[in-house]
Amino acid sequence: MFKKILIANRGEIALRILRSCREMGIQTVAVHSVADSDAMHVRLADESVCIGPAPSRESYLNMHAILSAADVCGVDAIHPGVGFLSENAAFAEMVEEHDKVFIGPTPEHIRLMGDKITAKETALKLGIPVVPGSQGAVDPDGDVPGLAQSIGYPVLIKAASGGGGKGMKVAQNAAELGEALRFARIEAKACFGNDQVYMEKYLGQPRHIEMQIIADSHGNVVHLGERDCSLQRRHQKVWEEAPSPAISPSARKELGDTVTKAIQTLGYRGVGTIEFLYEKGQFFFIEMNTRLQVEHPITEMITGIDLVREQIRVAAGLPLSFSQEDVKFKGHAIECRINAEDSETFMPSPGQIQDYVTPGGYGVRVDSAMYQGYKIPPHYDSLIAKLIVYGDTREECLARVRRALQEYAITGVNTLLPLHRELAEAADVISGDYDIHWLEKWLAAKAQSEAA
Numbered sequence: 001m002f003k004k005i006l007i008a009n010r011g012e013i014a015l016r017i018l019r020s021c022r023e024m025g026i027q028t029v030a031v032h033s034v035a036d037s038d039a040m041h042v043r044l045a046d047e048s049v050c051i052g053p054a055p056s057r058e059s060y061l062n063m064h065a066i067l068s069a070a071d072v073c074g075v076d077a078i079h080p081g082v083g084f085l086s087e088n089a090a091f092a093e094m095v096e097e098h099d100k101v102f103i104g105p106t107p108e109h110i111r112l113m114g115d116k117i118t119a120k121e122t123a124l125k126l127g128i129p130v131v132p133g134s135q136g137a138v139d140p141d142g143d144v145p146g147l148a149q150s151i152g153y154p155v156l157i158k159a160a161s162g163g164g165g166k167g168m169k170v171a172q173n174a175a176e177l178g179e180a181l182r183f184a185r186i187e188a189k190a191c192f193g194n195d196q197v198y199m200e201k202y203l204g205q206p207r208h209i210e211m212q213i214i215a216d217s218h219g220n221v222v223h224l225g226e227r228d229c230s231l232q233r234r235h236q237k238v239w240e241e242a243p244s245p246a247i248s249p250s251a252r253k254e255l256g257d258t259v260t261k262a263i264q265t266l267g268y269r270g271v272g273t274i275e276f277l278y279e280k281g282q283f284f285f286i287e288m289n290t291r292l293q294v295e296h297p298i299t300e301m302i303t304g305i306d307l308v309r310e311q312i313r314v315a316a317g318l319p320l321s322f323s324q325e326d327v328k329f330k331g332h333a334i335e336c337r338i339n340a341e342d343s344e345t346f347m348p349s350p351g352q353i354q355d356y357v358t359p360g361g362y363g364v365r366v367d368s369a370m371y372q373g374y375k376i377p378p379h380y381d382s383l384i385a386k387l388i389v390y391g392d393t394r395e396e397c398l399a400r401v402r403r404a405l406q407e408y409a410i411t412g413v414n415t416l417l418p419l420h421r422e423l424a425e426a427a428d429v430i431s432g433d434y435d436i437h438w439l440e441k442w443l444a445a446k447a448q449s450e451a452a
């Protein structure tokens with residue numbers, strides 16, 4: 001097992017990883033930018049190294065600075081967390097070249113799944129259902145109208161190097177196709193330096209369902225159920241839950257079996273999340289994330305498994321601590337992402353936290369690096385806390401979410417707490433009857449009624 005791990009991240013996820021390391025008796029090295037000198041993960045780590053100025057590209061994305069810190073501190077492994085370098089194959093390679101373990105999959109698998117076209121081709125080969133669409137990239141000089149006709153309108157054009165909705169454009173009919181293709185390619189080139197796009201049948205009212213898996217280097221693969229991440233705004237998840245209110249136990253088992261067999265065939269190692277659109281009772285693969293996810297705690301709450309501990313164990317070559325038969329799903333969990341943003345405008349709201357009172361009690365977990373007096377820097381994403389709540393039933397979980405949101409107090413900056421308090425009272429959220437467009441429609445209707 002590793003003696004010392006460098007955590008190449010910040011905020012709540014750095015603290016989350018640090019906590020599992022400490023419980024495992026593993027020494028921790030925190031890296032931080034100049035703006036994060038007072039951050040909690042720096043305070044609690046055994047050692048800390050300042051790796052550069054505030055901007056991410058000069059600090060948390062600065063591979064050489066991170067690797068130098070790893071060498072100087074003599075760490076055995078580097079945990080990339082989420083975001084930043086967590087899906088950067090070149091970084092994973094550099095870590096291995098520095099004789100450290102990259103806590104994640106192989107660079108080959110990161111690359112394979114980072115390209116959405118090869119990811120989809122791989123999923124298809126492995127027997128995972130995909131959205132009907134083009135075989136590979138769209139040839140802009142080929143018969144694009146014929147391809148769209150064969151798929152059937154509306155079609156969606158997506159960037160091969162895309163993610164988070166960038167470089168995506170819907171064409172409702174043949175007249176919109178040319179412009180949609182041009183727009184998607186220009187945006188893809190601008191955002192990712194790669195104008196390759198592919199085409200899919202556009203699904204109008206899907207849910208976003210993602211399946212958690214974990215694989216060791218001894219051929220064991222286990223799925224840990226799904227998460228419903230449909231409540232999102234502009235591709236930013238706001239509220240996630242496990243299990244999905246829309247998925248039956250038989251559908252869960254069928255999808256879980258399909259995915260674990262596929263991941264076994266692939267020879268994957270580490271944690272991974274396979275993303276699906278779910279519509280009219282059918283699952284359609286869209287992407288695979290080769291890293292830990294922000295919303296992993298709701299899976300932990302309903303399975304009782306510490307995903308970060310298992311991730312570190314498998315990276316150290318140990319077998320999984322459990323088999324598929326050992327995994328029991330119990331109860332329901334909901335995660336509310338508390339961003340330092342205005343609840344109406346979603347404008348970022350960095351600044352100093354005046355009062356900070358967190359909720360507690362049975363079934364309430366707060367993953368956050370905030371404390372009274374902490375100055376939220378403007379340089380990074382606005383997530384400042386995750387309220388994770390467990391209940392034996394979804395109804396009990398919702399009641400506990402409402403109670404915890406009433407207790408939670410943060411002043412000095414704007415947060416999404418007021419939004420979550422309203423969501424927890426919204427009829428469609430309570431009934432679980434929502435798709436990926438629901439939140440944006442609900443926000444638009446709310447803004448309209450308040451403007452009237």
Ligand code: MV4
Nearest residue numbers: 131156163164165200201202203208232286436
């Ligand atoms: C789709 C889709 C509908 N049909 N693909 C958004 C970014 C990337 N994760 C894939 N996305 C979508 N792909 C087809 N064929 C709708 C979306 C989509 C979406 C997906 C999941 C969660 C939120 C979303 C918000 C807007 C669009």
